[in-house]
Amino acid sequence: MSGRVSLAVGIGILTLLALLPLAGSRYAIDLATQVLIYCLFALSLNVLIGYAGNVSFGHAAYFAIGGYACAILLTTYNWTLALALPAAVVLSGVMAAVIGYFCVRLTQIYFAMLTLAFAMLVWGVAFKWREVTGGDDGLTGIKVPTLLGNATSYYYFTLVMVASGVALLWLICHSAFGLMLVAVRENAVRAGFVGVETRRLRWVAFIVAGTFAGLAGALFGMYHRGMYIENAFWTESAQVLIMVLLGGMYSFFGPLIGATVLYLLQVATNQFTQYWPTVLGLILLVILMFLPDGLAGLAARFRRAGGRN
């Protein structure tokens, strides 16, 4: 997709989303809020996977750090949202910087395992630090400003935040920095020879990914009025990874499609059966066997086939 077309499509989707509450369905608003949050979460992970070529198995850590930080600042310390949200996002970035500093020293499977280890460490802290996080009871009763108290206003707030996040990530990924990341992904040795500081570049990508995951986490916690240790567990990291794979990691918008399709499928499946994990397994199988570049890649292949005729 050329830049202008994707901009037009983006504005079109944004307009539709902005008009969604007019449909009058509270359920659709709730669902859309959750999907938007997962979209941002998946998109943030793709900076690492799709652009830098580093598969992280522990992305839920930064989601949880952002969510817990925002929740604790709002509820325990009674900060206003205007301070708590930026502070939570910055903290996620700082934590990603610290953890990423060590992780980017490794590559491939070793990198993935280290991200997983750090994520379980974050889970462990959330579990054990009961005075602050509430341990495995979770942190419920998050104080959300009354202005955002109803579903519609919170939906618009989420929409603005997620749209800004997506726009920022688009700019980052399409900047010289983004292109250099792709160069590192394709051939790190050669990128190094032409003067790219690959490790530092991957570190910055790690921080960017963690920061936006933190924003998604903060939005998630406020939406549910609760953060729980399950949000930091490796299963959450796996879910967002599957979202990215399903949507297509080599497309900027792929993870948005993946997050939307996977979450809606999960919600729809749950209404009929409890065997969602089986369905998820089948989806994963189909992606790995037949759709290595995800739904976005499938769409591109169709377009190319159409063009030839």
Place this chain on the structure above:
Amino acid sequence: MRAGWSLVAAMALAAGGALAQGEPIRIGAMYPLTGGGAIYGVPAMAGHQLAIEEINAKGGVLGRKLESVERDDKMNPSAASATMKELITKDNVHIVLGGLSSAVGLGMSEVAKQEKMVYIATVPKTIQMTSDKLHKHVFRIASNTDLEGDTLAELVSKYKVKNICHLQLDYAYGHDLEAGFLKALPKYAPGSKVVLTLKPKLGATDFNAFIPQVMSAGCDGVVSGLWGPHFVSWVQQAKPLGFFDKIKWISGGEIASHEVAVSLKDEYPDNVISNTYELWYHSQDPMHKTFQAALAKKLGTQETPQWSMLGYNGVLFAAAAIEKAKSLDPDKIAEALEGLTVHTPVGPLTIDAKTHQSNTGQFWGPMVKQPGKDYRVMSPVEFIQPKL
């Protein structure tokens, strides 16, 4: 993405629509139906369904049938919160029942508070729900960790345990039960003291590091919250060492339930005093006989699990409250639940108007051998019911 939304909108419209007279009353139920919690959640859901079937066979409530809308809570509080919101906004349920873990219970209670929807917690025991996180729309018919801790302290006094080894699992339920027990101990047994506190991890299977510590601590009794599989592992590792010959084991966590008795069979040790919500072989109320017979038929086994009754009682309370409120307005249902008494298979239970906690009792007693049975049974059975 757009196709997704229109699908969603269509589903929402189909499910919505004004509530007409004669339409069924929708009861939402959420239990863990997959994963590790399923062994408790599935029987609880069976009890829930049994109550719905029985009430519908008698003509329903306010002349309307009950419709059960059932979902897996996955033991994941965020997923459970989202699912509960869906039950409320899409399936238009009139009341929500269920939950199992503390975190899921608290998460569901939070949704109930936001959405002003009545939630009756049937299994979660965390004291927070009916103390500092209490609100107008949350009720509990399970026991709670304060009540359980209170009874443990009472039993310490009854069995004259002087030096206590305290074992609790290192997670929410263990911490809450520990607090409940320590609060009650000076009241019942001022002469007894805790000489050792150990906290194995949730899901631990290897207790070899803990067993010698307890055996050498000089305690004459253990107070424990090690439930189900934890207790089973402890017994398998400790019994060969003669652990239970010297030390009395007073435990919460329903290890006197028939499920645990059957999983240990001959290995079940002496000197264990514990609790259970229900015993299929013991009826203290005539209603229990009919309940148990119906449940046995539904599950295809005579030896029915204790958890079903909690799901069953949840529906009884919901139905009675709606009948009393003569309305489906959540505020009116909540008001009706305050002080409501319902006849259950273990006798009449009442929800306290202030704390929203029912005076749900439990059966407590020693687990003994009986001729002709390959599993232990509780005898004598004592029903300890809290005074609220």
